[in-house]
Amino acid sequence: MSDHKKVDEHTGTETTRHEWDDIQELDTPMPRWWINIMYMTIVWSIGYVILMPAIPLLNGYTKGVLDFSDRDRVAVAVEQMHADRSARSQELSNSSINEIIGDDGLYEFAVQQGKTLFGDNCETCHGAGGQGVVGYPNLNDQVWIWGGSFDDIKYSITYGIRAEHDDTRFGSMAAYGRDEILEPAQINDLVQHVLNISGQQADGVSAKRGATLFAENCSSCHGVEGKGTRENGAPNLTDTDWLYGGSAEVIHETIFNGRNGVMPNWNERLSADQIMALSVYVHNELGGGE
Amino acid sequence: MSDGKQKTKRGEAAPGIKKSRWEAKTKSTPVKPDSLYKNRTKIFPKRVKGTFRRIKWIALFAMLGIYYFIPFLRWDRGPDAPSQAVLIDFENARFYFFFIEIWPQEVYYITGLLILAAIGLFLASALFGRLWCGFACPQTIWTDLFIAVERFFEGDRNARIKLEKSKWTPAKIYKKTAKHIVWLLIAFATGGAWILYFHDAYDVMAHFFTGGSPMTAYVFVAMLTFTTYALAGFMREQICIYMCPWPRIQAAMTDEEALNVTYRFDRGEPRGPHKKGATWEGRGDCIDCRQCIAVCPTGIDIREGLQLECIGCSLCIDACDEIMVKIGRPTGLIAYDTGINIKRRQDGKPSAYHLIRARTIAYALIILAVGAVMLYGLSHRSVLDLNVLRVRAPNYVTLGDNYIQNGYTVKILNKQAKPLKFKVEAVDLIDDPAGLTITEARFKKHGDKIILEVPANETINYKLFLAVKDVSSLSDREDFYFKITDMSDSNNTQQTPTVFVTGKDK
Numbered sequence: 079m080s081d082h083k084k085v086d087e088h089t090g091t092e093t094t095r096h097e098w099d100d101i102q103e104l105d106t107p108m109p110r111w112w113i114n115i116m117y118m119t120i121v122w123s124i125g126y127v128i129l130m131p132a133i134p135l136l137n138g139y140t141k142g143v144l145d146f147s148d149r150d151r152v153a154v155a156v157e158q159m160h161a162d163r164s165a166r167s168q169e170l171s172n173s174s175i176n177e178i179i180g181d182d183g184l185y186e187f188a189v190q191q192g193k194t195l196f197g198d199n200c201e202t203c204h205g206a207g208g209q210g211v212v213g214y215p216n217l218n219d220q221v222w223i224w225g226g227s228f229d230d231i232k233y234s235i236t237y238g239i240r241a242e243h244d245d246t247r248f249g250s251m252a253a254y255g256r257d258e259i260l261e262p263a264q265i266n267d268l269v270q271h272v273l274n275i276s277g278q279q280a281d282g283v284s285a286k287r288g289a290t291l292f293a294e295n296c297s298s299c300h301g302v303e304g305k306g307t308r309e310n311g312a313p314n315l316t317d318t319d320w321l322y323g324g325s326a327e328v329i330h331e332t333i334f335n336g337r338n339g340v341m342p343n344w345n346e347r348l349s350a351d352q353i354m355a356l357s358v359y360v361h362n363e364l365g366g367g368e
Numbered sequence: 369m370s371d372g373k374q375k376t377k378r379g380e381a382a383p384g385i386k387k388s389r390w391e392a393k394t395k396s397t398p399v400k401p402d403s404l405y406k407n408r409t410k411i412f413p414k415r416v417k418g419t420f421r422r423i424k425w426i427a428l429f430a431m432l433g434i435y436y437f438i439p440f441l442r443w444d445r446g447p448d449a450p451s452q453a454v455l456i457d458f459e460n461a462r463f464y465f466f467f468i469e470i471w472p473q474e475v476y477y478i479t480g481l482l483i484l485a486a487i488g489l490f491l492a493s494a495l496f497g498r499l500w501c502g503f504a505c506p507q508t509i510w511t512d513l514f515i516a517v518e519r520f521f522e523g524d525r526n527a528r529i530k531l532e533k534s535k536w537t538p539a540k541i542y543k544k545t546a547k548h549i550v551w552l553l554i555a556f557a558t559g560g561a562w563i564l565y566f567h568d569a570y571d572v573m574a575h576f577f578t579g580g581s582p583m584t585a586y587v588f589v590a591m592l593t594f595t596t597y598a599l600a601g602f603m604r605e606q607i608c609i610y611m612c613p614w615p616r617i618q619a620a621m622t623d624e625e626a627l628n629v630t631y632r633f634d635r636g637e638p639r640g641p642h643k644k645g646a647t648w649e650g651r652g653d654c655i656d657c658r659q660c661i662a663v664c665p666t667g668i669d670i671r672e673g674l675q676l677e678c679i680g681c682s683l684c685i686d687a688c689d690e691i692m693v694k695i696g697r698p699t700g701l702i703a704y705d706t707g708i709n710i711k712r713r714q715d716g717k718p719s720a721y722h723l724i725r726a727r728t729i730a731y732a733l734i735i736l737a738v739g740a741v742m743l744y745g746l747s748h749r750s751v752l753d754l755n756v757l758r759v760r761a762p763n764y765v766t767l768g769d770n771y772i773q774n775g776y777t778v779k780i781l782n783k784q785a786k787p788l789k790f791k792v793e794a795v796d797l798i799d800d801p802a803g804l805t806i807t808e809a810r811f812k813k814h815g816d817k818i819i820l821e822v823p824a825n826e827t828i829n830y831k832l833f834l835a836v837k838d839v840s841s842l843s844d845r846e847d848f849y850f851k852i853t854d855m856s857d858s859n860n861t862q863q864t865p866t867v868f869v870t871g872k873d874k
Binding site for chain 1: 403404405406407408603606610759760761762765766767768769770773775807809810811812831833
C-alpha cells in the first residue's frame with residue numbers, strides 16, 4: 079500500500095488502491111444512515127438480551143426479564159389442544175352413529191382419529207387398509223362373520239372375539255380330528271361336502287356322505303345350508319370368501335384342528351370415544367359396513 | 369491515511385522550517401481523516417410549474433386515489449361471498465378482483481401478472497427511460513406528497529434553507545411540528561389503507577379505532593406508518609440511490625435509442641451568464657441559472673449527463689423551459705432525447721427517434737402474448753374442479769358376491785357462490801350400468817350413479833367405492849373417468865381420469 083491517495087479520473091472518487099488486471103475498486107463512502115442502522119441493531123440486541131432468554135450458562139441460561147419461553151408456549155398450546163379435543167371426544171361418545179354422520183365436523187373428527195387409531199392398533203393384523211390376511215378378516219368387503227352393522231362392529235371392538243371378557247363374542251370351531259370326534263374318513267367326506275356347497279369340484283359320493291355328517295355335526299352353527307350364523311360367529315361356507323382358505327387341504331386342516339382366532343377386547347385399552355371413532359372409521363371409511 | 373502523510377512530511381521537514389513551529393501548527397489544526405461514511409446532504413427541491421409537473425400531479429392524485437379508495441368499492445357476489453371489489457382474503461384463501469376470483473390453486477395468475485409487470489417496466493424503460501421511477505413509483509409519489517406538505521408549512525426552497533439554518537424559534541417549532549404531524553397522518557392513512565385490502569374495509573373501519581381488530585392489523589398499520597414516514601419524509605432519494613435495485617437493472621434495460629431526460633449540451637454549451645440584449649452568437653443557450661439543480665428531487669446536475677441518481681421525473685425540463693421562455697430562446701434545452709441524437713446533430717445530421725425498434729417490438733409482443741394467455745385463462749376459467757385419488761391399500765377388494773371393488777377419494781371444488789348437487793358416474797368403464805355400483809362412504813348412498821352435494825365456495829372430499837360385477841371385459845388396470853355433472857346446469861361438468869384395478873394378473 080502506498081501512502082498516496084489514488085483518485086479515479088473518471089468519477090473523481092478515491093479508489094481502494096487495490097488493482098486486479100487494471101481494474102480498480104472505487105472506495106465510495108457508505109451512507110451514514112447505513113452505519114446508524116447497524117448501531118441501532120446493536121442497541122436492539124442489548125435490549126433483546128435483557129428481555130429475552132439469551133446467554134447459555136453452565137447449567138441453564140439467562141431467562142430474560144420477560145420470562146419468555148417457547149417451550150412453555152408449546153405446553154400451553156398442547157393443553158389447549160387437549161381441551162379442544164376432549165370437548166369433541168365427549169360429544170363423540172355421547173352421539174349416535176346417525177348424529178355423527180349428520181355432523182360434518184364430528185364425522186371428520188371421528189374419521190381422522192379412527193384412521194390414526196386403526197394404524198396404531200389394528201393394522202398389525204388387519205393390514206394397512208384393513209384388507210386382512212389369512213386368519214384376520216378383510217374389513218373392506220361386506221362379508222362379516224359377527225355382523226357388519228355399526229353396532230356389531232362397535233361390540234366386536236369393545237369386547238373382542240374369544241377374548242378375556244365376560245361379554246366377549248364367543249363361538250368355537252371344535253378340533254374334530256385332533257380330539258377324535260370324527261373318523262379321518264368322515265372328515266374327508268365333510269371336506270368334499272364343503273367343497274360341494276361352496277361351488278368347487280368335489281367327489282359326489284363322498285360329499286353325499288358328508289352332507290349327513292354336516293347336518294349332524296356342523297349345522298347347529300353353520301346352518302343347515304352352510305350359510306353360517308352370525309350369533310355363533312360361524313362363517314358362510316357357500317361363498318367364495320374364506321378366512322383361512324377354501325382349498326381341500328385348508329378345509330381339512332380347519333375341520334381336523336379347529337379354528338379359534340382371537341381378537342382382544344379393546345375396552346381396556348381404548349376409551350369410549352376412541353372406540354366410537356374407530357367404529358365409525360371401520361364402518362364407513364373402509365367400505366364394508368352395513 | 370492523512371496522518372501518515374503528515375508524518376512523512378514532518379520527517380522530511382526541512383529547509384527553513386523549525387520543527388517546533390511545525391508541531392504547533394499541526395496541534396492547532398489537526399488534519400481530519402476522511403470519513404468512511406457520507407452524510408446525507410439535505411435536498412430542498414424548488415417548486416416548479418409546467419407540463420411535466422402537471423402530469424405528475426395528475427398521476428399522484430390518480431394513484432393515491434386508487435390506493436386509498438379502492439377498498440371501499442363494492443361488488444355483488446351473492447350472499448356466500450364477500451362484497452368487497454378488491455379483497456385478498458387470507459382467512460378463506462381467496463383473492464377477489466371485481467369479477468375475478470382466484471383460488472390458491474390458481475396462483476399462476478399472479479405469475480402472469482408479475483411477468484406483465486416486469487415486461488411492462490422493460491418496455492417503458494426502452495421507450496422513455498425511468499418513466500416508472502419518475503411518475504409511478506410509490507417512493508416518488510409519497511415523497512412528492514411529503515415535499516408538498518413541507519413546502520406548505522415551511523415555504524419554498526430558499527425559505528426552507530433559511531429555516532433549516534435558523535435558530536429554534538417558536539415559529540420554527542410550529543412549522544416543523546405541523547409538518548411532522550401532517551406527515552404522520554398521511555403515513556398512518558397509508559398503513560391504514562393497506563389493511564383494508566385484507567379484510568372488509570367498512571368492518572375494519574368500524575372496529576379499528578375501538579381496539580377490536582386483530583393484533584396483526586395494528587402491527588401492519590404501525591409498520592407501514594413508520595416506513596412511509598421514514599422513507600418519504602427522511603430517506604427520500606437515498607432509497608433510490610442506495611436501496612432500490614431498479615436503477616441497476618435499468619442500466620441493462622436501456623439502450624442508446626431509449627429516450628431519457630437529457631441536457632442537450634450540443635445546444636447548451638458553452639454555457640455562461642447572459643446579459644439581456646447581448647448576442648447569442650458563439651455561445652450556448654445554457655445561462656447557468658442552476659434552476660435544473662434547484663428543482664431536482666435527488667439534488668443532481670442533469671447537465672453532467674445520464675446518471676444513476678436521475679429518477680427521470682422531468683421536473684428539470686419544466687424548470688429549464690420556463691427560463692428559456694423568459695430569455696426568449698426555444699424551449700427543450702433539457703428534454704426527452706438520446707445521447708446518440710446529440711451525436712447526430714453534432715455531426716450535422718437531423719435527430720432521429722426510433723421508438724419502434726426490435727427491443728420494443730419484442731417487449732410489446734411478450735406483453736400481448738402473456739396478456740392474451742391470461743385473458744383466455746380468466747375467461748375460460750373453470751368454476752368446477754374434480755380431483756381423484758385412488759386408494760392403494762388395499763389395491764382392490766374381492767367382495768363376497770364376486771364384485772371387485774376399488775376405493776377413491778374424490779375432491780370436488782365448487783368455485784360458485786351457491787351450493788350445488790352433482791351427479792357422479794364412472795364413464796368408459798363398462799357398458800352395462802347395472803354391473804357397477806358406486807357407494808359413498810359416509811352417507812352410504814349407492815347406485816350406478818349417485819348424487820353428491822357440495823357447499824358454495826368450498827372444496828369437499830368424498831370417499832367413494834366403485835364395485836364392478838363382471839370384470840371379464842376389463843384389463844388388470846383399466847383406465848376410466850369419474851365424471852361429475854351439475855344437476856342444475858348440465859354444461860357445468862368435469863371429468864378426471866383414473867384407474868380401476870381388477871387384480872386379474874395376480
